[in-house]
Amino acid sequence: MNHADTMNDEGQTGGGKRGEMIVVCGAKGGIGKTAMAVNLAVALTKKNIHIGLLDGDLQFGDVALALDLHPTFTIKDVAPDIETMDRYALAGFLIHHSSGVKALAAPDRPEFADLIKPSVIERVCDLMLAQLDYLIVDTGAGLPESTLQFIEKADQIFVVTTLEMTAIKNTKLMLDTLELLGYRDKTQLVVNRATMESVIKAPDVPEILGFESAMYIPNEPQLVAQSLNVGIPFVSNQAKSEVAKAIFKMAEQLISRREISVFKPRHGSFLQQLFHKTSKSTT
Numbered sequence: 001m002n003h004a005d006t007m008n009d010e011g012q013t014g015g016g017k018r019g020e021m022i023v024v025c026g027a028k029g030g031i032g033k034t035a036m037a038v039n040l041a042v043a044l045t046k047k048n049i050h051i052g053l054l055d056g057d058l059q060f061g062d063v064a065l066a067l068d069l070h071p072t073f074t075i076k077d078v079a080p081d082i083e084t085m086d087r088y089a090l091a092g093f094l095i096h097h098s099s100g101v102k103a104l105a106a107p108d109r110p111e112f113a114d115l116i117k118p119s120v121i122e123r124v125c126d127l128m129l130a131q132l133d134y135l136i137v138d139t140g141a142g143l144p145e146s147t148l149q150f151i152e153k154a155d156q157i158f159v160v161t162t163l164e165m166t167a168i169k170n171t172k173l174m175l176d177t178l179e180l181l182g183y184r185d186k187t188q189l190v191v192n193r194a195t196m197e198s199v200i201k202a203p204d205v206p207e208i209l210g211f212e213s214a215m216y217i218p219n220e221p222q223l224v225a226q227s228l229n230v231g232i233p234f235v236s237n238q239a240k241s242e243v244a245k246a247i248f249k250m251a252e253q254l255i256s257r258r259e260i261s262v263f264k265p266r267h268g269s270f271l272q273q274l275f276h277k278t279s280k281s282t283t
């Protein structure tokens, strides 16, 4: 059974746990946030669990493009009725990708971003989390108000950087800000294009940024650019590539950590139950 079945419309836990929310963000534009968010979402579907993808880059979102989707609706269409919306109504606005990912696209014009008020973000996330195991949120560069709201709600924040000096410098500032806001414990560092030629070497990045470890995604410019251009995630059609393997590993890590706390059998195994009963009856 999907654990999300035990939740009410608001996504609040009715004894169970809501889906897990993962926000992909970064201090700079063009460092691979969308490539990572889209491929991570699709990689997670290979595990037979329910995955949602929300385009939180409200001005220039391109999740739909990256998945070759042609949305009839976007988050802008959800906004007017948000007060009365339940998860069944919201489901009608989600676009179904062939992988199984259910995506909610960003508004199709930058000026519509202002229509997505905090109350819309709040409820959309809660309603999606009520019906999904994971909600991946892609975001635009930096820390606009909407990204800060996603970050606050997130269970895990993936901060993406590359090895470029400007990326490292701005990532440091972003990580400092997240720490000041009290989000250090849920922040993970991701070094994208980690195998690219650079003065800064990938293994040194965690120390430079004050982290113990990081996840690494190799540099495969042609493959990733082609994937984004044609709208086919590389984890689908280039599953054996090094870059896809890195994303699968990330998905594996996410799930194995969560399996321990959520996906385990609710009442324990038959033997555990039997043992529990026996030990009760003997006391």
Ligand SMILES: Nc1ncnc2c1ncn2[C@@H]1O[C@H](COP(=O)(O)OP(=O)(O)OP(=O)(O)O)[C@@H](O)[C@H]1O
Residues within 6 Å of the ligand: 026, 028, 029, 030, 031, 032, 033, 034, 035, 036, 057, 139, 140, 141, 192, 193, 217, 218, 219, 220, 221, 222, 224, 225, 226, 228, 243
């Ligand atoms: N692992 C990688 N190896 C090589 N190139 C990559 C990799 N990841 C991303 N890229 C390239 O970087 C560019 C930007 O990628 P992407 O659109 O995912 O970045 P972004 O951070 O979402 O940008 P924006 O801030 O504009 O939304 C693309 O040309 C993409 O092909």
Ligand SMILES: [Mg+2]
Residues within 6 Å of the ligand: 033, 034, 035, 057, 062, 138, 139, 140
């Ligand atoms: Mg992007």
